[in-house]
Amino acid sequence: MAKTIHDTPMLDELEKGPWPSFISGFKRLRDEHPDERINAMAGDLLGQLEHSYETRKGYWKGGTVSVFGYGGGIIPRFSEVAAAFPESKEFHTLRVQPPAGNFYTTDMLNQLADSWEKHGSGLVTFHGQTGNIMFIGTTTENTQHFFDEINEYGWDLGGAGPCVRTAMSCVGAARCEQSCANENAIQRHLVNTFTDDVHRPALPYKFKFKVSGCPNDCVNSIERSDFAVIGTWADDMKVNQDAVKEFIEKKGRSYVIDNVITRCPTNAISLKDDDTIEVDNPNCVRCMHCLNVMPKALGPGDDKGVTVLIGGKRTLKIGDLMGTFIVPFMRLNTAEDYERIVEIASESIDFFAENALEHERTGEMIERIGLVNFLEGIGIDVDPNMVNSPRQSSYVRMDGWDEEAEKWFQRKLEEKAAG
Ligand code: SF4
Numbered sequence: 001m002a003k004t005i006h007d008t009p010m011l012d013e014l015e016k017g018p019w020p021s022f023i024s025g026f027k028r029l030r031d032e033h034p035d036e037r038i039n040a041m042a043g044d045l046l047g048q049l050e051h052s053y054e055t056r057k058g059y060w061k062g063g064t065v066s067v068f069g070y071g072g073g074i075i076p077r078f079s080e081v082a083a084a085f086p087e088s089k090e091f092h093t094l095r096v097q098p099p100a101g102n103f104y105t106t107d108m109l110n111q112l113a114d115s116w117e118k119h120g121s122g123l124v125t126f127h128g129q130t131g132n133i134m135f136i137g138t139t140t141e142n143t144q145h146f147f148d149e150i151n152e153y154g155w156d157l158g159g160a161g162p163c164v165r166t167a168m169s170c171v172g173a174a175r176c177e178q179s180c181a182n183e184n185a186i187q188r189h190l191v192n193t194f195t196d197d198v199h200r201p202a203l204p205y206k207f208k209f210k211v212s213g214c215p216n217d218c219v220n221s222i223e224r225s226d227f228a229v230i231g232t233w234a235d236d237m238k239v240n241q242d243a244v245k246e247f248i249e250k251k252g253r254s255y256v257i258d259n260v261i262t263r264c265p266t267n268a269i270s271l272k273d274d275d276t277i278e279v280d281n282p283n284c285v286r287c288m289h290c291l292n293v294m295p296k297a298l299g300p301g302d303d304k305g306v307t308v309l310i311g312g313k314r315t316l317k318i319g320d321l322m323g324t325f326i327v328p329f330m331r332l333n334t335a336e337d338y339e340r341i342v343e344i345a346s347e348s349i350d351f352f353a354e355n356a357l358e359h360e361r362t363g364e365m366i367e368r369i370g371l372v373n374f375l376e377g378i379g380i381d382v383d384p385n386m387v388n389s390p391r392q393s394s395y396v397r398m399d400g401w402d403e404e405a406e407k408w409f410q411r412k413l414e415e416k417a418a419g
Contacts, residue, residue, distance in 0.1 A: 002036075002184075002397075003030060003042075003043040003087075004047065005043055006043065006044075006047030007050070008023075010050055011023045011046060011050050011053065025123075026042050026045060026046050026123075026180040029041075029123070030042035032042045033117075034154055034210065035117060038117065041088050042088075042122075043087065044087040044158070045085070045121070045137070047084070047085045048088060049156075049344075051081060057316075060080070061077075061080055064076060065140050067143060067144050067148075067157070068158040070199045071200045072093055072161045072163055072201045073094065073095050073158055073162040074092055074095070074160065074384065075092060075094075075095065076140075077090070077091045077093065088121075090139040091137045092137070092139070092140065092143055094135040094143060094146065094147065094157065095128070095130060095133075095134060095157060095159070095160055095166065095192070096112075096119075096133045096135060096157060096158060097133075097166045097198075098131065098132065100165075101169050101171050101183060102126075103171075103184075111153060112124075112150060113140055115149045116146065118146075119146035122139060123136040125418060130159075130165060130166055131158070131167065131168035131219075134319050140238070155281055155352060157198075157199065159201075161173045162206060163197055163198055163199070163200065163202065163206065163207070164194045164198045164203070164207050165198070165209075166198070167190055167210065168210045169186065169187040169211035169213075169219065170211070170217075170218040170219050171218070173213060176214070177214065177299065178179070178216060178292075178295070179213035179214055180232055180233050180300050180304040180306070181211075181214075181231075181332055182332065186211045186229050186332065187209070187211050189338050190209045190342065192301045194345070197356065203217055203349070203352065203353050203356075204353065204357060205358070206226075206361065207349055209225055209345070209353060210225035212229070214230070214288065214300065215232055215286045222309060222323045223269045223312045223314045223320065223321075224315075225312055225323070226313070227310055227348060228308070228312055229306050229307075229341065230307050230308075230309065231306050232300075232305065233302070233305070234301070234302035234304075235242060235301035236279065236281045237284060237298060237299070237300065237301055239276075239298055240296065240299075241297075243275045243294070243296040244294070244297040245276075246308070247294055247296070247297050250335075253271065253275070257271060259293055260294060262290050265285060266285050267283070268283040268284040268285075269290050270304040288375050288396070303331075306329075306330060306341070307324025307325060307330075308325075308327035308341065308344060309322075309326065310323055310326050310348060310363075310366070310374075311324050311363030311364075313359070316363060316364050318364055318367055321367070324366065324386070325386040326375065326378075327380070328379055328383060328385035328386060329385075344378065347377075347378035348362070351374065351377040351378050355377070365383055372404060381407075381408070381411070382405075382408060
């Protein structure tokens, strides 16, 4: 298989400048990789890309490519200019689910890279916007071979199309002191339960899970997932006054006032004359700012759990939506707790499957039908702690909500009376 070296004056421009260039990477595959098949594929890929730049047109078209037993997970790419660039005429992408928290061993990575160099182009993205490992560039035939091989040693395809998509969780407690939940366990519970819904696209549109261990929300779950699980705490923030004093000695009082105290969105934190910090916990909205600036002095409380939000996505047809609290706080300490979160997810997906219009995400569906109806549909009682934007818009304020608020007060009274 002979490689063709196409002239690429426009692409060459992209190698100039201070940043690593993907064009240099393609050229290394073309010129230095020991496998002639990969040299040829990369050569024609560069040729087609230059042609696209010249003509300002894309030449990849979709189609249907799948592996046995699966309805998704492959992004088919067939070239419309295959006659001129035959070696890259089929250049499909496989989405492969990463481990929770993206923890890999080098052995695993080497094994994956070896399989991909055997069956694909050698190009990989860790990780695509969807959270998947993207294996970019293989033929229809090799799609099956590559999948069979990696599946044999434990990897599975991710979601593509109208289905439950590949989930993501942050790196979590293993490397982060702010973690309030076992992110990786939550992700595994959700993914393992909905594997069939990942592989067989049967929903009105995509449905994404993302799990963040604390309100810093490093996987952007609040705006990038239909079902966001975010770690938080219910008791008081921990304050280590010795570490506060140490911090002040190093940085000065005015630094703390300018960078911590005055930046609190709810004025919930104050610095006393004796260089101690006081937190007005009921008014702290867990924005995480003060904890991030003073991680040794301030930390999440001991009563940890998660908040579940639904319907986030930017940008939707109706604009940007942040996730909406449907469970303000739940502890995840026992197997039953994990079962409960899976149950809420399952109810949400079933309701979405039955009630959403085609090409409508959960957030849009809820906007259309009303949150009360959605909550009723998934069997969750309305709670005034369900807020859209903290401190700005409690749902319980008008119209049908007054009735729901009344029910909530009634429930609380009954709970109190029952002891
Ligand atoms: Fe204020 Fe945010 Fe710190 Fe809470 S976490 S006290 S809201 S700065």
